[in-house]
Amino acid sequence: MSKGKLIIFDTTMRDGEQSPGASMTRDEKLRIARALERMRVDVIEAGFPASSNGDFEAVRAVANVVKDCTVAGLCRANDKDIQRGIDSLKGANSWRIHTFIATSALHMEKKLRMSPEQVLEQARLSVRYAKNACPDVEFSPEDGSRSDPDFLCRVLEAVIKEGATTINIPDTVGYAVPEQFGEMIRRLRERVPNSDKAVWSVHCHNDLGMAVANSLAAVMIGGARQIECTINGLGERAGNTSLEEVVMAVRTRKDFFDLETRLDTTQIVPTSRLVSQITGFVVQPNKAVVGANAFAHASGIHQDGVLKARETYEIMTAEDVGWATNKIVLGKLSGRTAFRQRLKELGIELDNEDAYNKAFQRFKDLADKKADIFDEDLLALVAQEAGVSTEEHWRLVTMSQASGMGEKPHAKVVVAEAGREIKSEAQGDGPVDATFKAIESVAKSGAELLLYSVNAVTQGTESQGEVTVRLAKGGRIVNGVGADTDIVVASAKAYISALNKLASKVQRLNPQHQV
Ligand code: KIV
Ligand code: ZN
Numbered sequence: 001m002s003k004g005k006l007i008i009f010d011t012t013m014r015d016g017e018q019s020p021g022a023s024m025t026r027d028e029k030l031r032i033a034r035a036l037e038r039m040r041v042d043v044i045e046a047g048f049p050a051s052s053n054g055d056f057e058a059v060r061a062v063a064n065v066v067k068d069c070t071v072a073g074l075c076r077a078n079d080k081d082i083q084r085g086i087d088s089l090k091g092a093n094s095w096r097i098h099t100f101i102a103t104s105a106l107h108m109e110k111k112l113r114m115s116p117e118q119v120l121e122q123a124r125l126s127v128r129y130a131k132n133a134c135p136d137v138e139f140s141p142e143d144g145s146r147s148d149p150d151f152l153c154r155v156l157e158a159v160i161k162e163g164a165t166t167i168n169i170p171d172t173v174g175y176a177v178p179e180q181f182g183e184m185i186r187r188l189r190e191r192v193p194n195s196d197k198a199v200w201s202v203h204c205h206n207d208l209g210m211a212v213a214n215s216l217a218a219v220m221i222g223g224a225r226q227i228e229c230t231i232n233g234l235g236e237r238a239g240n241t242s243l244e245e246v247v248m249a250v251r252t253r254k255d256f257f258d259l260e261t262r263l264d265t266t267q268i269v270p271t272s273r274l275v276s277q278i279t280g281f282v283v284q285p286n287k288a289v290v291g292a293n294a295f296a297h298a299s300g301i302h303q304d305g306v307l308k309a310r311e312t313y314e315i316m317t318a319e320d321v322g323w324a325t326n327k328i329v330l331g332k333l334s335g336r337t338a339f340r341q342r343l344k345e346l347g348i349e350l351d352n353e354d355a356y357n358k359a360f361q362r363f364k365d366l367a368d369k370k371a372d373i374f375d376e377d378l379l380a381l382v383a384q385e386a387g388v389s390t391e392e393h394w395r396l397v398t399m400s401q402a403s404g405m406g407e408k409p410h411a412k413v414v415v416a417e418a419g420r421e422i423k424s425e426a427q428g429d430g431p432v433d434a435t436f437k438a439i440e441s442v443a444k445s446g447a448e449l450l451l452y453s454v455n456a457v458t459q460g461t462e463s464q465g466e467v468t469v470r471l472a473k474g475g476r477i478v479n480g481v482g483a484d485t486d487i488v489v490a491s492a493k494a495y496i497s498a499l500n501k502l503a504s505k506v507q508r509l510n511p512q513h514q515v
Contacts, residue, residue, distance in 0.1 A: 280479020
């Protein structure tokens with residue numbers, strides 16, 4: 001008999017958003033929420049409603065749009081936060097209040113400056129308050145893995161008594177090791193009275209690279225039936241448990257885990273790319289499941305084996321997780337209908353007709369430069385469309401640059417500020433440096449460049465380059481992404497996209513920095 005269902009709780013838009021520069025606007029959250037719904041995760045944690053008005057509105061928008069998943073919001077264990085959570089979520093088909101308070105001696109004494117008895121009481125009252133408005137209440141004892149088990153048992157007993165339906169044990173600082181963590185969950189479930197009245201869940205951070213292993217150990221040894229995770233493992237510091245790794249582990253090793261998820265795994269790669277492009281967090285090429293090399297066989301022996309029998313070196317197929325396997329999908333002569341149909345097949349839905357028209361125009365421009373258009377090109381192109389939908393204060397009109405051995409690189413740009421075109425030129429250490437200096441001499445943002453990275457979208461030298469630029473100014477950090485067959489143009493687009501985010505009035509605040 002199957003061990004039952006594993007609930008997949010996605011926190012990309014809450015914990016994932018806490019990564020530096022990964023903050024998202026309301027519209028970006030909506031795009032990610034739609035992708036997560038297509039992928040059929042069970043729960044979407046859309047944000048931290050009390051952290052800012054912007055996040056409140058984003059959670060509310062997600063709650064109103066998503067129909068097929070439970071939408072959750074994180075709230076500290078106090079009535080005010082929980083009420084904000086209730087107000088933002090109550091329009092949803094199915095919603096959950098997720099409330100938390102720290103229970104480790106270190107956090108209670110140094111951070112909260114509260115006694116254990118005060119924490120216990122606050123946990124109890126908060127769950128009571130939430131339960132009055134919402135039948136689905138999750139409670140998390142923050143820093144649970146470093147909390148005293150006796151005290152933890154008392155807190156968990158109290159919140160279950162108040163009606164908590166999910167008990168989530170966080171390994172907040174990524175300190176746990178798999179066997180020990182699994183045992184800890186097993187013992188808690190054994191010791192806490194009425195533990196069977198709640199679903200047990202885990203939320204692991206990846207500081208020692210063990211978040212996925214710890215989560216799976218909690219399932220196998222401890223009997224947890226919900227895993228909290230993020231797309232691409234995005235999250236605070238070294239990130240959270242990676243959704244794609246957990247889901248594909250459970251599916252590929254069904255013989256061992258014997259659990260079901262309801263996920264459509266073919267949506268994993270498109271969703272991974274969407275999150276990467278919106279946040280500017282590039283996926284490392286050798287990342288399991290979603291890395292560009294995850295299904296690439298370089299050695300002759302491996303290639304030979306795969307050609308004879310795929311199973312020799314592959315334990316899952318690229319198609320299973322939504323890799324388009326570099327199929328040529330469209331070309332110069334493809335029309336609007338074929339373009340739209342392919343986007344649909346990739347699970348991409350744009351917000352309105354205007355966005356489709358702009359994306360189609362970009363596709364035509366790209367097809368003029370590049371004979372074969374792959375799915376990866378379409379994903380990059382559409383992601384830029386999403387970037388453009390933030391207020392466009394700056395626009396790159398045209399640019400050129402000259403460089404050569406022994407010559408000082410020189411760039412010329414024409415940039416439009418709120419529609420008015422301005423020319424500029426500059427020299428730099430390289431063509432990208434010269435281009436950024438030329439743009440900056442117009443924009444005068446004074447922003448600090450924190451990160452510049454280039455990745456090829458597909459294989460071969462004719463591939464588009466996808467560039468990420470991370471800028472910091474006045475305590476805000478933003479990521480801009482640009483793609484083009486010319487990587488200097490892609491770099492300029494990425495820089496402009498980051499400048500637009502800095503200039504945007506649309507709220508883009510990293511929730512935890514607010515509270
Ligand atoms: O890491 C953590 O402890 C959290 C909780 C708020 C669930 O993110
Ligand atoms: Zn966390």
